Amino acid sequence: MKPDFHNPHFGRLVAQYSRIDILETTLPEGPVTLRGTVDIPEIFLDEHRVLHSGILTTLADIIGGFTCGLAALPLWIVSTDLNISRFRSAIKGPLELNTQILRVGKSSAVAGVTLTDTGSENALIANAMVSSALLAPPDGMPERERPFRFAASDPESLPDLRVLEFFRVTVEAHDTVSIDINDDLRNPWGIVHGGTIATLVAATAEHFGLSLPSSTAGESSTETPFYAQDTVLRFLRPGRVGPLIGVARLVGERIDGACVEVTIRDSGSDDRVAAEAVVTLRRFRESDPLRSQA
Amino acid sequence: MTQLPISYPPAKHILRSLRYEVEHRPDFTSTASMEAGPNLRTTSGHVEIGALATLADATAGGLAALAASPGWIATSDLTLHLAGAVNAERVLAHGRVLRRGNSKIVLAVDLESEAGASLGIATMSFSVLPRRDGNPIMSSSSEVTTHSFLPSDGQLDNGSVEEHIHEAIGVRTITDVIGGVESDMTEYVVNTLGAMQGGAVATLGAASASSALQAATQSNELFECVDLVITYLSLGKAGPIRASAVVTQINGDWGTARVEIRDSGSENRLMAVVAATAVRVESSPNTDGSL
Numbered sequence: 001m002k003p004d005f006h007n008p009h010f011g012r013l014v015a016q017y018s019r020i021d022i023l024e025t026t027l028p029e030g031p032v033t034l035r036g037t038v039d040i041p042e043i044f045l046d047e048h049r050v051l052h053s054g055i056l057t058t059l060a061d062i063i064g065g066f067t068c069g070l071a072a073l074p075l076w077i078v079s080t081d082l083n084i085s086r087f088r089s090a091i092k093g094p095l096e097l098n099t100q101i102l103r104v105g106k107s108s109a110v111a112g113v114t115l116t117d118t119g120s121e122n123a124l125i126a127n128a129m130v131s132s133a134l135l136a137p138p139d140g141m142p143e144r145e146r147p148f149r150f151a152a153s154d155p156e157s158l159p160d161l162r163v164l165e166f167f168r169v170t171v172e173a174h175d176t177v178s179i180d181i182n183d184d185l186r187n188p189w190g191i192v193h194g195g196t197i198a199t200l201v202a203a204t205a206e207h208f209g210l211s212l213p214s215s216t217a218g219e220s221s222t223e224t225p226f227y228a229q230d231t232v233l234r235f236l237r238p239g240r241v242g243p244l245i246g247v248a249r250l251v252g253e254r255i256d257g258a259c260v261e262v263t264i265r266d267s268g269s270d271d272r273v274a275a276e277a278v279v280t281l282r283r284f285r286e287s288d289p290l291r292s293q294a
Numbered sequence: 295m296t297q298l299p300i301s302y303p304p305a306k307h308i309l310r311s312l313r314y315e316v317e318h319r320p321d322f323t324s325t326a327s328m329e330a331g332p333n334l335r336t337t338s339g340h341v342e343i344g345a346l347a348t349l350a351d352a353t354a355g356g357l358a359a360l361a362a363s364p365g366w367i368a369t370s371d372l373t374l375h376l377a378g379a380v381n382a383e384r385v386l387a388h389g390r391v392l393r394r395g396n397s398k399i400v401l402a403v404d405l406e407s408e409a410g411a412s413l414g415i416a417t418m419s420f421s422v423l424p425r426r427d428g429n430p431i432m433s434s435s436s437e438v439t440t441h442s443f444l445p446s447d448g449q450l451d452n453g454s455v456e457e458h459i460h461e462a463i464g465v466r467t468i469t470d471v472i473g474g475v476e477s478d479m480t481e482y483v484v485n486t487l488g489a490m491q492g493g494a495v496a497t498l499g500a501a502s503a504s505s506a507l508q509a510a511t512q513s514n515e516l517f518e519c520v521d522l523v524i525t526y527l528s529l530g531k532a533g534p535i536r537a538s539a540v541v542t543q544i545n546g547d548w549g550t551a552r553v554e555i556r557d558s559g560s561e562n563r564l565m566a567v568v569a570a571t572a573v574r575v576e577s578s579p580n581t582d583g584s585l
Contacts, residue, residue, distance in 0.1 A: 080398065081371060081419060083523045085550060085569045087543045102564070103527045107397045108370070108421065110525060112567070124542065127552060127569065129525045131370065131419075133398065230571065232373045232523055234400055234417060236393040251415050252377020254520060255573050256548035259375045261415055276392050276402065278375050278415055280521060280571065285545065 001183070001190035001240075003137050005076070011188035014195045015062050016153040017166055018055060019044075020097070022063055024070065024147035032071045032101040032111075034148070036063045037118075040093035041155065043162045048284055050089040052163040053206065053228035054199025056126060059097060060084050060113045061194040064130025067099040068109035070148055076141050077109060077132035079194045083232045084113075084128040090286045092119030107134055137189075167199045174211040175249070177204040181242030181268075192239030197264055197275050202228045204246030205260045205279035212250070212258055212281075229257065230280040239275075241268025257282035304481045308348055308494055309443040311459055316353060317440045318360055324389035326353040330382060333456040336518055338575045341380040343500045343519045345459055346405060348493025350374055350416035353387040354401040355492070356441070358420040361394045366429040367420040369492045369526055370398070376414035376520040379575065382407040387416075397422050429486060463494055465501055473506030473539025473553060479532060489529035495555060495566050496522055498537045503551035503570035506539035510549070511574075517549065521571035530566075532559025539570075548573045 004010045022036045036059070044055050061082055068077045096116050103110040113128040159166055168180045179185070179200045187193040209226030245267050251259040257280055264275040303309045311333060316326035326349060328334070334345040351372055358367045386406045393400040399420045405413040445456070462482055468474030475498055477483070483494035500519040507517040536558050543550040553568035 083371075083373065083525070083569065085523070085542070085552075087550065102525075102567075105421075110527065127542070129371075129523075129567065129569075131525070230521060230523070230569070232375075232417060234392065234419065236400060251375060251412055254376075254378050256520070256545075256571065259377060259415070259521075273392065276400075276417065278373060278417060280375065 001186060003139070003189045005137050005188045006139065006142050011186050011190065013184045014058065014187065014193040015150070017158055018058050018062060018195065019152055019155065020059055020062055020150070021152035022066060022148070022150040024149070026147065032067055034063055034067050034099045036097035038095040038097070040091065040095060043160065048090050050227060050284065051091050053202035054167065055163055056086060057082065057084050057198035057202060057231060057233070058195030059095070060115070060128035060130060061198055063097050063099050064111040064113045064128060065132060065194070066148065066150065067101055067111035068130060068132035070144065071101040071104045071109050072134045073144060074141055075134045075136050077134055078189060079130060079235055080108070080133050081131040081234050082128065082194070082198070084126055084230070086126040086229045088117065088123055088125050088286065089227050089284055091117045091125060094118050095125065096122070108132060109134060163199065164203060167196055169200065169203045171207055175208050175247055177207055177246045178243045181239065181244060192242070192244065194235060197235065197239060197244065198233060200244055200246045200264055201231065201233055201262045201275065201277040201279065204248050204262045205281055208248035208260055209258065209281045212253070224283040224285065226257065226281040226283055228279045229282040231277060233275060233277045235275050237272055237274050239266050241266055243267050244274060251278070302486055303443055306482055307443070308459070308462070308483055308491060309352055310445050311456065311462060312345060312349060313445065314349065314352055314443045315441070316356055317438060318356055319438050320436050322357060322361055322391040322394070324353050324357045326387040326389070328385050330385055331456065333458050338516060338518065339381070340518060340575070341382065341385065342459055342497065343374065343376065343522060344493060344497025346376070346380065346385065346414070347372060347374050347496030347522060348491070349385060349387050350403040350405065351418065351492040351496070353389045353403050354416070354418040355420070357389045357391060357401055358399045361391055361399050362420070362422045364425055365422045366425050367399065368423055368487060370419045370421050371526060372416065372418045372492055372496060372522070372524045374414060374416040374496070374522045377412050378520070379518065380413050382413060384408050385413060459497065460501065463497060465498065467505070468536065471538045472509060473502035473537065473551065475501045475505060476534045476536040478534050479530065487529060489531045490535055492526065495526070495530070496524055498535060498555060499524060499553045499566065499568035499570060502537035502539045502553045503568065504572050506541050506551045507544065507549040507572050510541040510544055516575050517572035518575050519570050519572045523569040524566055526566045528563050528565050530557040532557055534558050535565065
C-alpha cells in the first residue's frame with residue numbers, strides 16, 4: 001500500500017477513533033507545541049474506569065507524531081521510539097495532552113507529551129516521549145495550515161467498538177496475541193499505524209499478566225488486574241501485511257509488578273520483527289475516580 | 295571542557311572501574327562482563343544501576359559502532375529494566391542488534407548472572423554519524439574482537455581500595471534542589487565524543503531519582519532504581535552536569551520520578567530526561583555483595 005497524504009480519508013481512522021482534537025499552541029519563534037483534548041467514551045474504559053493502555057499510548061503517538069512532523073516540515077515523520085509512564089490508571093475525563101518539541105535534527109525529532117485528567121483537577125496521568133525519523137513522502141506533503149488543527153470527528157460517525165474489537169485483537173495463547181490487519185488500522189504512509197502496534201503490545205503484555213502467579217507484586221489475589229504502566233516501544237520495521245503477532249516473555253517479577261518483553265512480528269512479511277517493547281505491568285490499586293469525588 | 299584523550303578509555307575511567315571485558319562477534323552479537331565489586335554496590339549491597347547502565351551502554355555502543363562502521367555513533371536513548379535488585383558478583387551482558395539502518399541502529403542487551411538467571415533487559419538506539427578524527431578505529435566486523443578495560447591497564451594503584459563509583463564520578467548533593475545532584479566533567483566519565491558517557495548520565499539520573507523519592511517520603515529508608523528510561527537530547531561537555539527531579543508517583547514500596555539533567559556550563563542546556571522507577575530497600579551493613 002502506497003503513502004497518500006493528499007487524501008483526507010486515507011490512513012486517518014485510528015486517529016479519528018482515538019477522539020483526539022488537536023490545536024497548535026506554538027508561540028511566535030517558540031518551539032512547536034500542541035494541545036489535544038479527548039472526550040473519553042465508555043468504550044475506552046473498563047469496569048475500574050481505567051483507560052485502555054493501548055489507547056493511552058496511541059494518543060501519545062498521534063500527538064507526539066504531529067508535533068515532530070510540524071517541526072520537521074517540509075519533511076514529515078514516522079515514529080521510531082515511544083516511551084510512556086502512566087501514573088494514574090483510572091480517569092474521569094476529558095483528557096488534555098500538551099506537547100513540546102525537544103529536539104529537531106537533520107534526521108530525527110523528539111517530542112515530550114504530558115497527559116492530564118481535566119475532570120480530576122488536572123491530575124497528571126502520564127508522561128511520554130516520542131522520537132521520530134524525518135522522511136520525505138514521495139508525493140510531497142500537502143500544505144499545512146498554521147496554526148495546525150486536527151479536528152475530532154463526530155462520534156456518531158465513528159465505529160462504536162470497544163478498543164480490542166476496533167483493533168481486531170485476538171488472543172492466541174497465554175503469551176501470544178494477534179491483530180488481523182485491515183486498511184482501517186494503517187496510517188497515511190500506508191503502513192500499520194503506531195497506535196495499532198501500541199495496542200497489540202499492551203494487549204499482549206496485559207493478557208500475559210493474567211498467567212502470572214497471584215503472588216506477583218506482593219498481592220495475594222488475582223482480582224486486581226495488571227495494567228501496562230510503563231512501556232518502552234521501538235518501531236523497528238513497518239508493519240505491512242499481517243496478521244501481526246505479539247509474543248510476551250517474562251523478564252522478572254518485582255515488588256512493584258512484573259517486567260515483560262514483547263516482540264511483534266509481521267507474519268505476512270517473512271515473520272520479520274516489526275517492533276520490540278518492554279512493559280512494566282502493575283496491579284490496579286486505585287479508587288474509582290467518580291465515586292471518590294462524589 | 296574535558297579534552298578527548300588520545301587513547302580511549304583513559305587510565306582512570308568508569309569502564310575500568312567495571313573491569314569491563316567484551317567480545318564482539320561477526321553476527322553482530324556481543325557478550326560482555328563486569329565485576330560487581332564493593333565499589334559498584336549501593337549501601338544495601340545491591341549492584342548500582344548506574345554501573346549496570348554503563349555495562350549495557352558500553353556493550354551496545356561497541357556493537358553499534360561495529361554495525362555503523364565506517365561511520366560513528368551517538369547514543370539517542372537508553373532504557374534499562376531490572377528483574378529485581380541485582381546481587382550477582384559478576385554480571386554478563388548479551389548484546390544483539392534489533393535493527394541496523396543507515397541513520398539509526400537499535401539494540402537490546404540481556405543482563406544475566408553467571409548461572410544464567412535473568413537480571414534485566416536494556417534497549418538502546420544510536421544515531422549514525424559521519425566519522426571524525428579521533429573516533430576510535432573499529433576492527434573489521436568479519437572477525438571476533440575482544441577488549442578488556444581493567445584497572446591494571448591504567449595507572450590505578452591496585453594495592454588501594456578502589457573508590458566507589460559515585461566518588462569516582464564526583465557525585466555531589468545540591469541541598470536546596472529536589473533530587474539535586476551534580477558532577478564535574480572529568481576524564482573518568484568522558485565518552486568517545488568528548489561528552490559525558492551515557493552510563494555516567496544514568497548514574498546521575500538514578501541518584502537524583504532515589505534522592506527525590508527518599509525526600510518525598512520523609513524517611514531514612516532508601517530507594518533504589520530498578521527502571522531507567524533515558525532520552526538523550528544533547529551532549530554534556532562543559533559541566534558541572536546537574537540533575538533535578540520531580541516525584542511523579544509514590545505507591546507503597548515503590549515510586550517514580552522524572553529527572554532532568556542539564557549542562558550548567560553550556561547555558562544550562564537540557565542534556566537528558568530520565569523516567570525512573572525505584573523501590574524501597576532496607577539498608578544493610580553488608581557492602582561486599584554477600585547478601
